[in-house]
Amino acid sequence: MSGMADTFFNLAVMRQYLPKVIEGMGVTLQLALAVVVTGLMLGVVLALLRSLRFKPLNALIVVFADVFRAVPALVILIIIYFALPTVGVRLSGFASAWLGLSLVLAAFAEEIVWAGILSVPRGQWEAARATGLGFAQGLRHVVLPQALRLTVAPLTNRAIVITKNTALASVLAVGEILYQAQAGYSFSYNPSPLTLGAVAYLILFIPLVWFGRWVEGRFAWKR
Amino acid sequence: MQVAQGAGPGGAAAAALLDIRHLRKTFGTTEVLKGIDLSVGLSELVFVIGPSGSGKSTLLRCCNRLEEPSGGEIWFEGRDILAPGTDLNAMRRRIGMVFQSFNLYPHLNARDNVALALLHVLKQPRDQAHARALQSLEQVGLADRAGAMPGELSGGQQQRVAIARALALEPSIVLFDEPTSALDPELVGSVLAVLRSLRTAGMTMLVVSHEMGFARSAADRVVFMEGGRIVEQGPPAHIFGSDAHPRIREFVASVEHR
Numbered sequence: 001m002s003g004m005a006d007t008f009f010n011l012a013v014m015r016q017y018l019p020k021v022i023e024g025m026g027v028t029l030q031l032a033l034a035v036v037v038t039g040l041m042l043g044v045v046l047a048l049l050r051s052l053r054f055k056p057l058n059a060l061i062v063v064f065a066d067v068f069r070a071v072p073a074l075v076i077l078i079i080i081y082f083a084l085p086t087v088g089v090r091l092s093g094f095a096s097a098w099l100g101l102s103l104v105l106a107a108f109a110e111e112i113v114w115a116g117i118l119s120v121p122r123g124q125w126e127a128a129r130a131t132g133l134g135f136a137q138g139l140r141h142v143v144l145p146q147a148l149r150l151t152v153a154p155l156t157n158r159a160i161v162i163t164k165n166t167a168l169a170s171v172l173a174v175g176e177i178l179y180q181a182q183a184g185y186s187f188s189y190n191p192s193p194l195t196l197g198a199v200a201y202l203i204l205f206i207p208l209v210w211f212g213r214w215v216e217g218r219f220a221w222k223r
Numbered sequence: 224m225q226v227a228q229g230a231g232p233g234g235a236a237a238a239a240l241l242d243i244r245h246l247r248k249t250f251g252t253t254e255v256l257k258g259i260d261l262s263v264g265l266s267e268l269v270f271v272i273g274p275s276g277s278g279k280s281t282l283l284r285c286c287n288r289l290e291e292p293s294g295g296e297i298w299f300e301g302r303d304i305l306a307p308g309t310d311l312n313a314m315r316r317r318i319g320m321v322f323q324s325f326n327l328y329p330h331l332n333a334r335d336n337v338a339l340a341l342l343h344v345l346k347q348p349r350d351q352a353h354a355r356a357l358q359s360l361e362q363v364g365l366a367d368r369a370g371a372m373p374g375e376l377s378g379g380q381q382q383r384v385a386i387a388r389a390l391a392l393e394p395s396i397v398l399f400d401e402p403t404s405a406l407d408p409e410l411v412g413s414v415l416a417v418l419r420s421l422r423t424a425g426m427t428m429l430v431v432s433h434e435m436g437f438a439r440s441a442a443d444r445v446v447f448m449e450g451g452r453i454v455e456q457g458p459p460a461h462i463f464g465s466d467a468h469p470r471i472r473e474f475v476a477s478v479e480h481r
Contacts, residue, residue, distance in 0.1 A: 121326075123322060123324055123326035124326060124328065126289055126322065126326060127322065127326035127327075127328070127385075127388075128328075128339075129289065129311075129315065130287055130289060130315055130318075130319075130320040130322075130389075131315065131316065131319075131339070131340035131344060131388065131389070131392060132312040132313070132315040132316030132340055132344040132392065133312070133339070133340060133343060133344055134312055137343050137344075141339060141343060142328055142339070145330045146328075146329065146330055149330065
């Protein structure tokens with residue numbers, strides 16, 4: 001028992017690396033927020049563009065969504081960080097992770113919001129159009145409020161999954177939680193910093209998970 | 224062809240509010256409307272009956288271009304609304320529509336369902352739109368349910384809110400697409416009562432429905448459609464009488480003896 005306590009819960013090591021892990025929490029939080037904001041916004045915009053049903057544009061959106069949902073996020077980050085510089089685009093580790101994860105979240109969000117728009121019955125469009133509302137007005141006042149209500153829960157869950165992937169940014173030497181914890185582990189030859197890292201993720205993401213559950217209940221409504 | 228007093232082709236055409244000429248509609252290779260001529264005069268209540276698949280609903284949905292006709296003309300308030308450059312949204316706020324499945328907005332309460340187009344199509348200020356919405360709900364006997372969500376209303380009440388939504392825009396004609404077909408039998412009466420009061424108030428209405436009893440007592444003219452054509456039209460006394468087209472008598476008997 002004391003072996004395990006020494007290995008994983010070594011207080012001296014923890015005390016030494018706690019400031020670094022806290023610093024990592026700040027970076028993770030910034031990266032996660034940036035990814036959620038840009039990823040969701042881009043996803044909703046793409047779904048709206050798709051609702052215009054302009055065929056060439058829709059084909060591009062579908063290809064984008066399929067590619068970024070099929071390729072593992074880690075591969076996307078590595079391509080952005082290591083491959084783009086060969087064509088002259090050089091992004092920092094943080095920017096690469098932000099861009100890559102935002103694109104992945106946008107791909108999923110686009111599909112979710114589009115499914116939400118499709119699930120609004122055709123009669124809702126017809127009722128709106130029959131009273132003289134234009135396409136954009138019908139979308140904004142009738143279809144989107146219903147579609148978003150249906151999609152808030154899956155969007156929140158997907159956002160949690162993608163923001164957890166900020167841990168992948170450690171591969172790009174971004175000083176987020178996992179990077180700091182691993183660094184502490186290598187320097188101290190003791191995995192206690194990884195324990196700290198796990199706790200840090202819990203502190204950041206448990207409230208998000210709870211928020212997701214609250215949102216699911218909040219946005220259910222009687223038809 | 225039997226023609227109602229002053230309303231058929233060649234009759235008092237100048238008095239026609241809605242004048243449908245040679246209307247055709249095809250879906251793929253299926254011809255659903257095969258040249259419909261029908262006019263509706265001011266304050267007239269015209270009933271369209273016929274077996275399912277006869278094109279009644281398609282005819283109605285062509286009248287505000289929810290379906291795009293394949294040919295013909297539809298004259299409304301002095302304009303061919305099928306002409307290129309027609310302002311669809313301006314036309315639609317003059318032509319009300321009530322659907323079989325109500326199509327109320329589930330995220331808005333009764334008042335806001337009615338007020339939505341007042342706010343965003345007529346651009347009325349919020350207070351004015353809400354007052355007008357309440358007035359419309361009053362007209363269908365539902366002013367006391369203004370705050371209710373559609374899910375909290377019975378089918379009959381939902382349909383009456385949908386009628387109020389159409390009336391609020393002060394249309395010059397209202398199209399009813401089987402307004403009572405989705406209702407439990409005991410709720411049908413409340414909706415028909417609203418139609419009757421609208422008729423008394425002089426509203427022009429084109430109604431697709433299987434409510435034969437109501438057609439008999441309230442319609443000015445009944446149109447029988449089958450296979451994408453108008454077989455016969457005339458006053459209810461004729462259409463439901465003994466010298467109507469045999470196909471009509473057969474159809475009416477089959478509906479009334481369900």
